[in-house]
Amino acid sequence: MRCFIGIDLGSTTTKAVVIDESRNVIGRGITNSRSNYDTAAKIAKQEALLNGRFYLFRQALGDSGALNGALDTFLAQLERSFRYEQYLEQLADLEATCQRSVATAKFGDATASVSAALAEVFRRLATQSAALFAPGAKAKSDFFRDIAGSQYLATGEVVAKESGIRYDFLLNVFDRSIIEVENRVYSDSIKRHLLSALERTFVTLPETASRREKIEAPIKGILDTALEETYVVGTGYGRARLPFSKEHIRSEILCHGLGAHVMHPGTATVLDIGGQDTKAIQVDPHGIVESFQMNDRCAAGCGRYLGYIADEMNMGLHELGPMAMKSTKTIRINSTCTVFAGAELRDRLSLGDKREDIMAGLHRAIILRAMSILARSGGIRNEFTFTGGVAKNEAAVKALKDLVRENYGALTLNINPDSIYTGALGGATFAWRAVVEEGKIAEARS
Amino acid sequence: MISTIGIDIGSGAVKSALFRSDGDQHEWLAKRCERIRRRDPMQLAQEVYEGVLADAGLKPEAVDYIATTGEGENVKFATGHFYSMTTHARGGVFLHPGINAVVDVGALNGRAIYVDDRGKVLSYKMTSQCASGSGQFLENIARYLGVAIEEIGPLSKTSQNPEKVSSICAVLAETDVINMVSRGIATNDILKGIHLSMASRIVKLLKVTGIKEGSALLTGGLALDTGLLAAIQEEMVNEKVNVTAMSHPDSIYAGAVGAALWGAFRHGKLRELEERAAA
Numbered sequence: 001m002r003c004f005i006g007i008d009l010g011s012t013t014t015k016a017v018v019i020d021e022s023r024n025v026i027g028r029g030i031t032n033s034r035s036n037y038d039t040a041a042k043i044a045k046q047e048a049l050l051n052g053r054f055y056l057f058r059q060a061l062g063d064s065g066a067l068n069g070a071l072d073t074f075l076a077q078l079e080r081s082f083r084y085e086q087y088l089e090q091l092a093d094l095e096a097t098c099q100r101s102v103a104t105a106k107f108g109d110a111t112a113s114v115s116a117a118l119a120e121v122f123r124r125l126a127t128q129s130a131a132l133f134a135p136g137a138k139a140k141s142d143f144f145r146d147i148a149g150s151q152y153l154a155t156g157e158v159v160a161k162e163s164g165i166r167y168d169f170l171l172n173v174f175d176r177s178i179i180e181v182e183n184r185v186y187s188d189s190i191k192r193h194l195l196s197a198l199e200r201t202f203v204t205l206p207e208t209a210s211r212r213e214k215i216e217a218p219i220k221g222i223l224d225t226a227l228e229e230t231y232v233v234g235t236g237y238g239r240a241r242l243p244f245s246k247e248h249i250r251s252e253i254l255c256h257g258l259g260a261h262v263m264h265p266g267t268a269t270v271l272d273i274g275g276q277d278t279k280a281i282q283v284d285p286h287g288i289v290e291s292f293q294m295n296d297r298c299a300a301g302c303g304r305y306l307g308y309i310a311d312e313m314n315m316g317l318h319e320l321g322p323m324a325m326k327s328t329k330t331i332r333i334n335s336t337c338t339v340f341a342g343a344e345l346r347d348r349l350s351l352g353d354k355r356e357d358i359m360a361g362l363h364r365a366i367i368l369r370a371m372s373i374l375a376r377s378g379g380i381r382n383e384f385t386f387t388g389g390v391a392k393n394e395a396a397v398k399a400l401k402d403l404v405r406e407n408y409g410a411l412t413l414n415i416n417p418d419s420i421y422t423g424a425l426g427g428a429t430f431a432w433r434a435v436v437e438e439g440k441i442a443e444a445r446s
Numbered sequence: 447m448i449s450t451i452g453i454d455i456g457s458g459a460v461k462s463a464l465f466r467s468d469g470d471q472h473e474w475l476a477k478r479c480e481r482i483r484r485r486d487p488m489q490l491a492q493e494v495y496e497g498v499l500a501d502a503g504l505k506p507e508a509v510d511y512i513a514t515t516g517e518g519e520n521v522k523f524a525t526g527h528f529y530s531m532t533t534h535a536r537g538g539v540f541l542h543p544g545i546n547a548v549v550d551v552g553a554l555n556g557r558a559i560y561v562d563d564r565g566k567v568l569s570y571k572m573t574s575q576c577a578s579g580s581g582q583f584l585e586n587i588a589r590y591l592g593v594a595i596e597e598i599g600p601l602s603k604t605s606q607n608p609e610k611v612s613s614i615c616a617v618l619a620e621t622d623v624i625n626m627v628s629r630g631i632a633t634n635d636i637l638k639g640i641h642l643s644m645a646s647r648i649v650k651l652l653k654v655t656g657i658k659e660g661s662a663l664l665t666g667g668l669a670l671d672t673g674l675l676a677a678i679q680e681e682m683v684n685e686k687v688n689v690t691a692m693s694h695p696d697s698i699y700a701g702a703v704g705a706a707l708w709g710a711f712r713h714g715k716l717r718e719l720e721e722r723a724a725a
Contacts, residue, residue, distance in 0.1 A: 011621055036628075276618055276621065297614055297615055297618060298576070298615045298618070299615045299616075299617035299618050300615075304617055304618060305617070308617050336575050336576070337575055337576045337577045337616070338577075338615070338616070338617045339554065339577035339580070339582055339583075339616050339617060340554065340575075340577060343457055343554060346484075350486065350488075
């Protein structure tokens with residue numbers, strides 16, 4: 001079947017969206033942007049196509065009624081089993097790569113014992129891995145680097161102590177190997193993993209095994225259907241480095257405007273707060289950009305501002321919002337610059353202000369910056385759509401709602417749970433238009 | 447004979463200096479410096495204060511005046527506080543008599559102070575709002591590059607093709623540096639590029655003060671960065687500013703030295719007033 005794909009290469013994560021001929025979103029994929037943009041784009045696309053397969057499984061199995069009532073459980077289990085298969089392959093690859101790096105590292109007499117310790121670490125990681133993908137297991141991250149990394153660090157510390165080798169040798173080996181593993185695309189093994197995952201799922205959910213044939217047939221049928229990459233459009237911070245011809249690149253402003261319009265057709269003003277920039281975009285009733293303003297090359301007012309504060313406070317990024325929600329008092333943060341705000345935060349803590357009140361002040365500060373960018377772009381019109389990673393932060397959303405009400409009155413504020421994919425969706429829509437409305441064909445990079 | 451202590455609380459380090467003065471004769475007896483590194487500056491102020499007392503072998507009651515500067519307004523045991531513009535000016539002239547300007551590059555701020563031969567401030571200009579080009583900024587970059595602070599200067603001086611950077615955000619510099627590294631640019635060229643960008647900001651500040659010629663002493667935490675000094679010198683030539691930039695091994699103490707000397711001056715004035723009132 002024909003697929004239209006948008007890839008948004010952000011500074012922190014790379015997102016891809018796949019839509020079909022009737023402009024239904026069939027798949028979304030996300031990965032961490034590595035130092036290698038080509039790989040990030042490839043993996044995000046592969047994830048989105050995989051997600052698309054699951055969408056098609058759901059459709060086919062839902063139509064056939066083979067899993068009446070148990071569809072969600074079955075597909076969730078299938079996906080977990082697939083992730084498990086994939087994890088095992090990457091883990092084996094990581095082990096082989098680590099062992100190769102030990103051989104070339106300058107550990108002197110310790111080489112043999114490091115290699116033995118490494119084998120022990122990976123033996124334990126393999127036994128621990130099933131639990132990571134068990135039903136109800138909470139994943140802190142979906143990215144291999146993070147999952148394997150946190151397991152490796154914890155287990156490595158124990159093993160290093162037991163075997164009396166230096167922990168930093170193990171760290172060094174991991175750091176040198178993970179980049180290599182992370183930059184490999186395992187596209188050939190997806191179908192094989194899906195088939196093994198299917199077998200595993202029948203074992204885990206024995207009640208479905210009796211209907212095996214009715215379940216298997218549509219899944220195998222979909223696996224044999226080629227998902228043709230009819231047209232790909234790239235956008236985002238790293239778009240200039242994508243392996244596409246110029247025809248396949250659109251600015252992130254255009255893609256965000258169009259993506260927000262596709263998600264919420266009534267959108268007139270878009271605010272996007274991403275990792276490294278903040279954009280305010282005015283769009284017409286067709287999703288075409290009328291004007292925009294953006295804050296570039298300064299972290300104040302972007303997601304990175306909150307990331308920096310989280311580092312200063314030794315907290316996780318996702319913990320900031322909930323903490324700020326507990327605030328009972330308004331504190332005004334006077335610094336614009338992120339580094340100065342970090343210093344102000346320390347001063348205020350030493351003066352005895354409460355963490356939650358300061359946090360609320362910091363969230364208000366970033367939204368205040370956004371309000372001024374919005375004002376310069378032409379103000380806020382109804383409906384107003386908020387996108388980007390910061391739209392997931394409840395304290396930022398609360399501050400935005402308050403400030404919009406104070407300055408512009410009652411407006412419809414749209415926040416989509418998939419707002420992180422806005423740019424990629426816009427890109428996919430451009431890809432669809434290029435082929436379906438303008439009759440273009442894909443072009444190779446010149 | 448009077449004894450004074452100057453304490454300079456910056457955003458990166460806390461410095462102290464102990465002086466014995468007799469009229470215009472000043473003898474520098476002890477100095478201490480502690481990097482803050484997320485510790486409590488007030489606690490460190492106490493430590494460097496006790497440190498110089500111990501080094502000079504003095505009891506607390508033997509000190510006539512304790513002067514603070516920088517962020518030191520809230521130091522409880524201080525006698526008085528001086529504005530950092532005046533202390534850096536006075537300290538700079540003490541370290542290097544004859545200079546015409548003091549350029550202070552600290553962890554968060556930079557300032558250029560045009561002074562006369564007695565250390566009186568004629569005019570000044572400082573950065574605000576943005577930490578781009580500050581010491582903190584350079585430290586962040588060095589950390590991403592895995593370069594120790596002492597190595598920055600020597601490395602930067604070996605660069606042949608500095609990578610031009612526009613003034614970039616101290617926080618977003620991380621991704622900029624990742625991009626530069628992934629483009630295969632050498633560490634020394636990145637550092638030199640950053641030094642040049644910082645230097646251009648500093649020389650602009652200096653120009654605004656109205657100085658026409660002479661010499662400028664670098665003070666503050668970055669004064670010992672030989673790469674920055676060389677970059678400033680290059681930038682002065684490019685911008686046709688007829689000023690020679692120089693540094694001093696004790697440049698980091700300029701604020702504390704200035705505070706101690708101003709403390710001695712104020713103590714003398716106060717005593718004069720008291721004597722006059724008594725008479």
